[in-house]
Amino acid sequence: MPAAQIAQLPPEAIEADISTRDVPVGGNFAGTRIVVFGAVQNSRQTTDDESPYDVAVVIAGPAQQLTARLKADVAGLWINTGALNFNNVPSYYSVLANRPIKDIAPKPILAQLALGFDNLSLAPDTSPDARETGDYRKAIVRVKTQQGLYREDPQGIAFIGRSLFRGSVDLPANVPVGEFNAWIYLFRNGELIGEPYKTVIDLRREGFERAIYEFAFVYPFWYGVLSVGLALLSGFIATLIFRRN
Amino acid sequence: MGSFIPIYLPIAQISVDLLLIVAIGAAVGFLSGLFGVGGGFLITPLLIFLGIPTTVAVATGANQVVASSVSGALAQWRRGNVDFKLGIVMLVGGFLGSTIGVFVVAWLKKKGQVDLFISLTYVMMLGIIGSLMLVESLNAIRKSRGGATSAPKRKGHSWLDGLPFKQRFQRSKLYVSAIPPVAIGVFVGFLSAIMGVGGGFVIVPALIYLMRVPTSVVIGTSLFQTIFVAGYTTVMQAWQNQSVDAVLAILLVIGGVVGAQFGVRVGQNLKGEQLRALLAALVLAVAIRLAFGLILKPSELYSLTPLGG
Numbered sequence: 001m002p003a004a005q006i007a008q009l010p011p012e013a014i015e016a017d018i019s020t021r022d023v024p025v026g027g028n029f030a031g032t033r034i035v036v037f038g039a040v041q042n043s044r045q046t047t048d049d050e051s052p053y054d055v056a057v058v059i060a061g062p063a064q065q066l067t068a069r070l071k072a073d074v075a076g077l078w079i080n081t082g083a084l085n086f087n088n089v090p091s092y093y094s095v096l097a098n099r100p101i102k103d104i105a106p107k108p109i110l111a112q113l114a115l116g117f118d119n120l121s122l123a124p125d126t127s128p129d130a131r132e133t134g135d136y137r138k139a140i141v142r143v144k145t146q147q148g149l150y151r152e153d154p155q156g157i158a159f160i161g162r163s164l165f166r167g168s169v170d171l172p173a174n175v176p177v178g179e180f181n182a183w184i185y186l187f188r189n190g191e192l193i194g195e196p197y198k199t200v201i202d203l204r205r206e207g208f209e210r211a212i213y214e215f216a217f218v219y220p221f222w223y224g225v226l227s228v229g230l231a232l233l234s235g236f237i238a239t240l241i242f243r244r245n
Numbered sequence: 246m247g248s249f250i251p252i253y254l255p256i257a258q259i260s261v262d263l264l265l266i267v268a269i270g271a272a273v274g275f276l277s278g279l280f281g282v283g284g285g286f287l288i289t290p291l292l293i294f295l296g297i298p299t300t301v302a303v304a305t306g307a308n309q310v311v312a313s314s315v316s317g318a319l320a321q322w323r324r325g326n327v328d329f330k331l332g333i334v335m336l337v338g339g340f341l342g343s344t345i346g347v348f349v350v351a352w353l354k355k356k357g358q359v360d361l362f363i364s365l366t367y368v369m370m371l372g373i374i375g376s377l378m379l380v381e382s383l384n385a386i387r388k389s390r391g392g393a394t395s396a397p398k399r400k401g402h403s404w405l406d407g408l409p410f411k412q413r414f415q416r417s418k419l420y421v422s423a424i425p426p427v428a429i430g431v432f433v434g435f436l437s438a439i440m441g442v443g444g445g446f447v448i449v450p451a452l453i454y455l456m457r458v459p460t461s462v463v464i465g466t467s468l469f470q471t472i473f474v475a476g477y478t479t480v481m482q483a484w485q486n487q488s489v490d491a492v493l494a495i496l497l498v499i500g501g502v503v504g505a506q507f508g509v510r511v512g513q514n515l516k517g518e519q520l521r522a523l524l525a526a527l528v529l530a531v532a533i534r535l536a537f538g539l540i541l542k543p544s545e546l547y548s549l550t551p552l553g554g
Contacts, residue, residue: 027492030251030260065552069357072546077539080357085552139547146545173251173260213255216487224483227491228476231308231498235315238502 010042013194014055014186019168021199024206025177034059034201035168036096036157040186043163054097054104054187055157055165056115059201061092061149062178068136084124084136091176092149093120096156096167105190113185113192117141117152148172177203256490257301263496269295270500274313277501278508279515280524281317281464283310283443283471288497290367290531297493299360300350304482304489305497306441310475312498313505314443314468321465328416328462332469334423335448338430339437339474346438347481354486357550361539366439368536374446375528382521389518405456417458417466425456430470437478443471 016038023032036057045051066089070082097104101116111119122137144150149172157167184197205213216223250263269291277284289306293299321327353359408422429451433444448467452458458466483489512520 025253027253028251029253066549067357067552069548069550070546071543071548073542077361078541078543078546079361080548083357087552136547139545140549143545143547143549173253174258209253209255212491216256216483216489216491220487221480221484223491224480224489227308227483227489227494228311228479230491230495231312231479232315232472232476234495234498234502235312236319238506239316239319242506 009044011194012043012053012186012188013041014184014197015039015041016184016197018182018199018201021201023171023201023203025203025209026206027209029173029209031173031175032171033168034171034182035166036182036184037164037166038184038197039165040163044188045162051098051159051162052188053159053193054099055159055167056095056097056101056104056185056187057157057167057169058115058181058183058185059092059094059169059171060090060181061176062090062180063088064091064176065089066140068140070136070139082132084126084128084133086122086124086136086140089122089140090120091178092171092180093117093144094151094153094169096153096169098155098157098159098165100154101152104187105192109190109192113196115185117150148174171203175203177205179203252492252496254297254490254493256488257297257493259296261295261493266493266496267500270309270497271504272500273309273497274501274504275508275511276504276527277313278316278505278510279512280508280520281512282524283445283475284313284501284505285310285437285442285475286367286371286440286446286528287531288501289441290535292493293364294534297490298488299363300354300482300486300488301490301493303350303363303439303441304479304486305494307437307443307475307478307482308489308494309497309501310437310441310443311472311479313501314472314475316502316505316509318465318468318472321468324465325416326462326465327469328414328458328466329469330412331414331417331419331426331458331462332466332473334412334426335430335433335466335470336473338427338432339434339444339470340477342431342434342436343438343474343478343481344434345431346435347478347485349435350438350482350488351486363439364535364539366436368532368539370436370440370446371528371532371535375525375532377450378521379525379529382518382525385518386522389516414458417456417462419456419458421456425451429455430474433470434474434478437474438482441478443475445471 019035040053065087067083067085069080071078072081110116114121127133157165159165180201182199186193251260252263253260273284273287285306288309289302292302353362408424410423412423413420433447436444445467449463452463
């Protein structure tokens with residue numbers, strides 16, 4: 001198509017939604033599945049099989065402050081010897097895409113969007129040297145991945161037909177509560193097209209779980225007293241029940 | 246593998262299998278009923294091996310000790326085997342020791358060395374006590390096979406007689422300084438906070454061998470003291486460090502008190518020396534497992550904690 005004609009085409013954009021924006025977390029919370037779906041508006045795709053588009057979805061949990069510690073062998077024992085504080089680490093981070101992220105767009109764009117494990121901006125509050133910082137950053141990603149909290153799925157988004165796409169991510173049981181941000185990006189030929197779709201998913205502690213958690217932190221003394229009281233009571237009741245002899 | 250009923254522990258912040266936890270509580274309860282011990286020294290390492298954060302394991306272990314000590318304490322009290330005055334003197338020391346211990350735990354958390362310190366304390370204490378117990382019980386078994394029974398000496402002066410602040414402890418038929426029981430109490434209270442144990446391991450030998458308290462009164466007095474000090478430790482840990490997980494605790498307690506009842510029944514059919522030898526073997530096994538945890542290179546050298554924790 002001649003350039004003049006291309007310029008007159010209506011702009012492409014993402015139209016999308018997610019399956020749930022409100023997740024109550026109770027005592028038997030075993031995780032939850034978030035389904036992401038949408039379509040490319042004004043798609044320029046002409047054939048049914050080759051899609052020129054790439055879609056990437058990021059779901060990030062609330063930021064947390066953490067200390068990363070490194071063990072070393074000291075006199076035969078493995079002891080924490082090094083530590084680095086990080087102030088702005090996503091407590092949960094999941095990327096879905098239809099292709100590996102690094103193939104979708106060039107590094108500068110990915111870095112700007114903080115898209116992908118390699119592009120997360122994890123900044124320590126003091127900087128030793130670049131290599132050590134890099135090791136700590138990689139460790140954070142590695143440990144979080146091992147805990148099931150960081151995921152990269154380069155085949156997590158599937159295109160259906162000419163413009164529909166769909167993907168899902170399973171939030172694990174140990175996911176933190178709070179406000180999660182979800183972004184859906186549309187790319188074509190390595191370029192970000194239009195504005196990303198952005199929405200918020202709210203994970204709230206609910207019911208009994210929430211009562212206990214708040215009780216433990218807001219009234220810690222009475223929480224302790226209650227815990228001991230229950231222990232005494234249980235021991236006492238058991239004695240009564242089994243007092244046959 | 247059967248059904249996995251997940252239950253999310255609010256303070257430990259991990260999901261565990263509900264039935265597994267109750268089963269662990271029952272198993273440790275059984276052992277504690279069998280051997281007549283609080284069980285904290287088994288629960289705490291087990292929880293650590295399961296992946297529960299060390300400080301939560303320790304605080305919840307102390308909670309467990311309270312529950313498992315109630316039956317035994319009540320039984321001994323009904324038989325008049327508790328020297329309340331001695332127990333109170335010890336538990337005053339226990340409150341002090343526990344307070345110190347709880348603050349030490351908080352300080353160690355900030356330094357990132359809490360796991361190390363608790364593990365080392367465990368390896369040391371369990372190693373020493375386990376070895377001593379093994380030697381003592383094996384000797385007792387040999388002696389009993391030879392027909393003799395051993396009882397600790399009650400007569401004779403000891404260096405304790407020279408200490409001030411003497412008190413009359415009627416039930417134990419003792420007139421001795423209050424300093425040793427307070428000192429024992431402080432040490433045991435400290436251990437209770439650091440290790441999540443009741444401290445019976447230290448109290449019972451100390452009362453028998455150091456203070457020459459009659460054997461009949463030792464266990465009851467020890468249990469009496471333990472309930473108060475472990476209870477105090479639990480409240481302090483919850484209050485200062487927010488490390489008591491009530492959901493975990495109640496599940497363990499339910500399993501524990503039931504298991505203990507069965508353990509007591511089974512224990513009545515075994516000879517004292519045999520039980521002690523078995524217990525010594527178990528204690529040493531736990532100590533060795535913990536030591537390996539410190540010595541072997543971990544698969545992941547990095548760990549993440551909340552800021553400053």
